[in-house]
Amino acid sequence: MRGxxxxxxxxxxxVVCALVAALVPWEIVRIVAAxxxxxxxxxxxxxxxxxxxxxxxxxxxxxxxxGVSLMAxxxxxxxxxxxxxGIRTASWAVLLAVVVVGACRGAALRRGRLQPGQExxxxxxxxxxxxxxxxxxxxxxxxxxxxxVLAQKPLPAKNAEGFTALWMLPTDSKEDAVRVGVVSSEQxxxxxxxxxxxxxxxxxxxxxxxxxxxxxxxxxxxxxxxxSRRHVVASLYRENKPQHLYRRVTSWLPRQTTFP
Numbered sequence: 001m002r003g004x005x006x007x008x009x010x011x012x013x014x015v016v017c018a019l020v021a022a023l024v025p026w027e028i029v030r031i032v033a034a035x036x037x038x039x040x041x042x043x044x045x046x047x048x049x050x051x052x053x054x055x056x057x058x059x060x061x062x063x064x065x066x067g068v069s070l071m072a073x074x075x076x077x078x079x080x081x082x083x084x085x086g087i088r089t090a091s092w093a094v095l096l097a098v099v100v101v102g103a104c105r106g107a108a109l110r111r112g113r114l115q116p117g118q119e120x121x122x123x124x125x126x127x128x129x130x131x132x133x134x135x136x137x138x139x140x141x142x143x144x145x146x147x148x149v150l151a152q153k154p155l156p157a158k159n160a161e162g163f164t165a166l167w168m169l170p171t172d173s174k175e176d177a178v179r180v181g182v183v184s185s186e187q188x189x190x191x192x193x194x195x196x197x198x199x200x201x202x203x204x205x206x207x208x209x210x211x212x213x214x215x216x217x218x219x220x221x222x223x224x225x226x227x228s229r230r231h232v233v234a235s236l237y238r239e240n241k242p243q244h245l246y247r248r249v250t251s252w253l254p255r256q257t258t259f260p
Contacts, residue, residue, distance in 0.1 A: 004107070004108045004111060006048075007045070007048060007104040007105075007107055007108050008104075010041055010044055010045055010048075010100060010104050011045075011100060011101045011104045011105075013036060013041060013100075014037060014041045014042075014045075014096065014097045014100030014101060014104075015097050015100075015101065016033075017033040017034070017036055017037035017041070017093075017097075018033075018037060018093035018094065018096060018097035019093070020033035021033045021034045021037060021089065021092075021093045022089055022090045022093040022094070030089075037093070037096050037097075037100075038069060038073060038092075038096065039066055039069050039070070040065050040066060040069055041069070041096070041100045042068070042069045042072040042073075042096055042099045042100055042103070043064065043065035043066055043067065043068035043069030043070075043071075043072065044061075044065040044069075045099065045100045045101075045102075045103030045104045045107065046068050046072065046099070046103045047061060047064045047065055047068055048103065048104065048107035049103045049104075049106040049107040049110060052107070052110035052111060053110065053111045053112065072096070072099060076092065076095050076096070076099075079095065080092070080095060161187075162184075162185050162186035162187045162188075162212070163185050163186070164182060164183065164184050164185065164186060164190065164192070164210070164236070164246070164247065165182070165183040165185070165247070166180070166181070166182055166183075166194075166234060166236045166247035166248070166249050167180070167181050167183070167249065168180045168181075168232065168234050168249045168251055169181075170253075171219060174219075174221075176221060176222050176223055176253075177219055177220060177221050177222055178196075178219075178220050178222055178232055178251065178253070179217050179218070179219050179220070180194065180196055180217065180218050180220055180234045180249075181215060181216065181217035181218075182194060182208050182210065182215065182216055182217075182236060183210075183214075183215040184210035184211065184212055184213065184214050184215070185212070185213070186210075186212055187212060188212065189209070189210065189211050189212070190209075190210055190238070190239075191207070191208070191209045191210075191238075191239040191240075192207075192208040192209075192210070192236055192237060192238060192239060192246070193205065193206070193207060193208070193236075193237045193238075193239060193242060194206040194207075194208050194218070194234065194235070194236055194237075195234070195235045195236075195237070196218070196220045196232065196233070196234045196235075197232070197233045197234075197235070198220070198222050198223075198230055198231075198232050199230055199231060202223075204218075204220055206218055207239075220232070222253055230252070230253050231250065231251075231252055232250065232251045232252075232253060233248065233249075233250045234248065234249050234250075235247070235248045236248070
């Protein structure tokens, strides 16, 4: 990229922003680094490699850079979703940095090699933006930063109603056992009483305390005499309403086969 100062600085900025966005623990610093990495640098590099030496005027180039950057984000989602590591902050940062550096390298090849001591004219040379244009760009940056901050911050949902799920499955390790689980999708921590009844007499009781999004499961022994089926019933009660049945699941375990 010798002589193409804008491409060299774009590559350096892409790598630095990716490292900061992926590794720095302070959220506000990561957001500031993510803004150019997601909204400008990939589009600028792709526009540069697409047009080569016949690049459009600066206002059009800036508009295209933002639009193409957004398109790169959408397509990047499809690419990252294919791989096992999925869509994460680090994978996003690495992908966008690779796009910026690769496109800048391709743009330098398309523009051609400059002679020693020769330097490409800066794209900002001769450009005198109006105060209105500066205000619009500043407003766009503020809106984009606010959107990223709001996207990272969970907002309270006062009128949302949570729920809790109860499930029961056979175990893989034991034939005479079932696994009963409770999954909380409530808005606040909650306490429950879980009762698992096998047949008419055998019962197991568990006290379950769950935070929102938490899950607990229990393995329950189900002894069975040969040639009979056992009925398993799991019942869930809220601790603040111990007499009111909240959830129930039932299952019939198959007969145990005996051989002479």
